[in-house]
Amino acid sequence: MPAFQAMRANSLWFRLIASSAAIAIVLLASAAVLLNAIFVQALEHNFDQRLKAALDGILANVELGPDGNPKLTDQLSDTRFSLPLSGWYWQISKPGEAAKIVSSSSLLEQQLAPSPENLATRDKDGIAAFSMKDQQGTNLRAIEQDVKLFNGNTAYSFLVAGNFDELKSGITSFQHTLLGMLGALGLALLAALAFQVRFTLKPLRDMQAQLNDIRSGRAELLADDFPREIQPVADELNLLVQSNFEIVDRARMQVGNLAHALKTPISVISNEARDPKNPLAQKVREQLGVMRDQVNLYLDRARRAARAQSIGASTDVEPVLQSLARTLQRINIDRKLVIDVDAPQGLRFRGERQDLEEMVGNLMDNACKWAKSRILVRAQHLAAQGGDGRYWLLITVDDDGPGIPAEKRATALERGKRLDESKPGSGLGMSIISETAGMYFGALSLDAAELGGLRANLKLPSVG
Amino acid sequence: MRILVVEDDRDLNRQLVEALKEGGYVTDTAFDGEEGHFLGDTEPYDAIILDLGLPVIDGVSVLSKWRRAGKKTPVLILTARDRWSDKVAGFDAGADDYVTKPFHMEEILARLRALVRRAAGHASSELICGPVALDTANAKVTVNGKSIKLTSLEFRLLSYLMLHMGKVVSRTELVEHLYDQDFDRDSNTVEVFVGRLRKKLGVDVLHTIRGMGYSVSDAGVPGDAG
Numbered sequence A: 001m002p003a004f005q006a007m008r009a010n011s012l013w014f015r016l017i018a019s020s021a022a023i024a025i026v027l028l029a030s031a032a033v034l035l036n037a038i039f040v041q042a043l044e045h046n047f048d049q050r051l052k053a054a055l056d057g058i059l060a061n062v063e064l065g066p067d068g069n070p071k072l073t074d075q076l077s078d079t080r081f082s083l084p085l086s087g088w089y090w091q092i093s094k095p096g097e098a099a100k101i102v103s104s105s106s107l108l109e110q111q112l113a114p115s116p117e118n119l120a121t122r123d124k125d126g127i128a129a130f131s132m133k134d135q136q137g138t139n140l141r142a143i144e145q146d147v148k149l150f151n152g153n154t155a156y157s158f159l160v161a162g163n164f165d166e167l168k169s170g171i172t173s174f175q176h177t178l179l180g181m182l183g184a185l186g187l188a189l190l191a192a193l194a195f196q197v198r199f200t201l202k203p204l205r206d207m208q209a210q211l212n213d214i215r216s217g218r219a220e221l222l223a224d225d226f227p228r229e230i231q232p233v234a235d236e237l238n239l240l241v242q243s244n245f246e247i248v249d250r251a252r253m254q255v256g257n258l259a260h261a262l263k264t265p266i267s268v269i270s271n272e273a274r275d276p277k278n279p280l281a282q283k284v285r286e287q288l289g290v291m292r293d294q295v296n297l298y299l300d301r302a303r304r305a306a307r308a309q310s311i312g313a314s315t316d317v318e319p320v321l322q323s324l325a326r327t328l329q330r331i332n333i334d335r336k337l338v339i340d341v342d343a344p345q346g347l348r349f350r351g352e353r354q355d356l357e358e359m360v361g362n363l364m365d366n367a368c369k370w371a372k373s374r375i376l377v378r379a380q381h382l383a384a385q386g387g388d389g390r391y392w393l394l395i396t397v398d399d400d401g402p403g404i405p406a407e408k409r410a411t412a413l414e415r416g417k418r419l420d421e422s423k424p425g426s427g428l429g430m431s432i433i434s435e436t437a438g439m440y441f442g443a444l445s446l447d448a449a450e451l452g453g454l455r456a457n458l459k460l461p462s463v464g
Numbered sequence B: 001m002r003i004l005v006v007e008d009d010r011d012l013n014r015q016l017v018e019a020l021k022e023g024g025y026v027t028d029t030a031f032d033g034e035e036g037h038f039l040g041d042t043e044p045y046d047a048i049i050l051d052l053g054l055p056v057i058d059g060v061s062v063l064s065k066w067r068r069a070g071k072k073t074p075v076l077i078l079t080a081r082d083r084w085s086d087k088v089a090g091f092d093a094g095a096d097d098y099v100t101k102p103f104h105m106e107e108i109l110a111r112l113r114a115l116v117r118r119a120a121g122h123a124s125s126e127l128i129c130g131p132v133a134l135d136t137a138n139a140k141v142t143v144n145g146k147s148i149k150l151t152s153l154e155f156r157l158l159s160y161l162m163l164h165m166g167k168v169v170s171r172t173e174l175v176e177h178l179y180d181q182d183f184d185r186d187s188n189t190v191e192v193f194v195g196r197l198r199k200k201l202g203v204d205v206l207h208t209i210r211g212m213g214y215s216v217s218d219a220g221v222p223g224d225a226g
Helices: A012-061 A164-215 A231-272 A279-308 A317-331 A353-370 A406-412 A429-439 B010-022 B033-042 B059-068 B084-092 B105-119 B152-163 B171-178 B189-201
Strands: A062-064 A070-072 A089-093 A100-103 A127-133 A139-148 A155-163 A338-342 A374-382 A391-399 A443-448 A454-462 B002-006 B026-030 B047-050 B075-079 B097-100 B126-129 B132-135 B140-143 B146-148 B206-209 B213-216
Touching (some): A012 A062, A012 A089, A012 A127, A012 A155, A012 A164, A164 A231, A231 A279, A317 A338, A353 A391, A353 A429, A353 A454, A429 A443, B002 B171, B010 B105, B033 B047, B033 B059, B047 B059, B059 B084, B097 B105, B126 B152, B152 B189
Parallel strands (some): A338 A374, B047 B075
Antiparallel strands (some): A062 A070, A127 A139, A139 A155, A443 A454, B126 B132
């Protein structure tokens, strides 16, 4: 199946791929968001643990100074609390009051002011964990605990904050990895999906190919090994193809019966009116001639109409040419005509045997009427034309008779035109061949033969 | 010349028989394939006109049966079936000619003459034996270039013998080919007609071969050592 066809919106392939891709994208995006949240949460938890350790260190070193306010006995070992505006801070204040009592030197004269919402939720140890920003806009992760020192009545708010931006690169790198992985997973899913859809739809493509074979005459019926879900469709199509054949057969038989039924009475009447001196008999004969031509014309049309609906017929060319040559040699046995047939084995006409016989038979019969001694019938493959996937064959019928001058050849193909009234024929021959060929999108043309007489070129569709 | 007409349409059959009689032939008729096959199989005809769409057994099968049984009688198929496939089937079954309906009676007669002549091995429509010339196409007989008048039966007798020129034709064979089925075969009329014909020709080409039959030849009596 060519890509441009598969990409069309109205195809099963597109529907399956598009719907599956949409679902995959939603699921993968949700997974990305969820995984990112879990990762950040784990990082925060880990960060909070470190802050708690720092808080424990502060609580272990705190004492009340002479002014009654808490102070640290030792500096914390983590030097980041000493670097100015490092993002790592601690601060002791009175709960509910904005002014700090004492803080890490990194905070300089600034203060950390968590909002009341930040402090609203606390864990079982009374610790609130939250994110905030310092005055430089650095993202901080902070914990706060209200502690009463030395069993006194005064509670102090201890706040420890860490620079959360330091983890940003870790998060970004995780997100990149995550997106990369999920993207790759998505592509792998799409590829697997495409394969799966192709595999699943293969029976349908097979059916399409087989229908094509039936239409072009390479097969007669669909196979019976389709999956359970579409075998009923194949069975129905087979019945349709068969009933089509039967309808055509029946129509042809009725037309044949009609031909027989009409022609014998015409013969009888025509023989009864043999008397050349009787003007009535003359008139009857003349009108019978008209009737005969009309019967032939419309029977021919009916036959062809019945056949126009038939699909999937194909005919070996070579045996048809041989049997026609054999028959025409018998018909013209007194004239000792040489009829040569040159046709490759396996060349097949995509159409009804009867049509091929009628077209070529009439062309050869015509050639026999005019030939002096020799007729040459050749069939060959035509090189592919137009790239439309159709194959053609060419049948040429040459004779060594007088031929037709170039300027009169077009006239010879017209209905009812006879260039020479002295030879028998209704004048329908060439135009009927031309019409029949046209039904198959083929063509009849006339040319000069190398043998000296007329060459008829019959172009017809071939199989393969 | 004795012709069998196998045609199921009674009117057409009658017309063919009438036209053939006018043309100097003797005819037998059959209206279905079975009867036609039996007659063609048992009677010595010079040619057979055979329809294809016959009751009981179709024409192609009848023809095939004759050919399989070794019958070489020329057969002209006369049918409404004008497809090339039918013609191919007809000729392949062993037909010698094929005419499609509707047809002109003159064409049937002309083709029959050609068939009979060809079956006897003559290429031209004119049969010549020394001074005697017989034209099968227009039923004319000349002796030394001078036209002579013959009755229908005399003409039939002469043309049969001339078609089989140089061969000895028995009296029985002559009776079989010159008269239809119902003719009394023991009759001596053949001898009478031969005598009259010999007198009309006036030249010595018609010989009686004692105990065997008759022969037409220019070079005396065939097989006669003397």
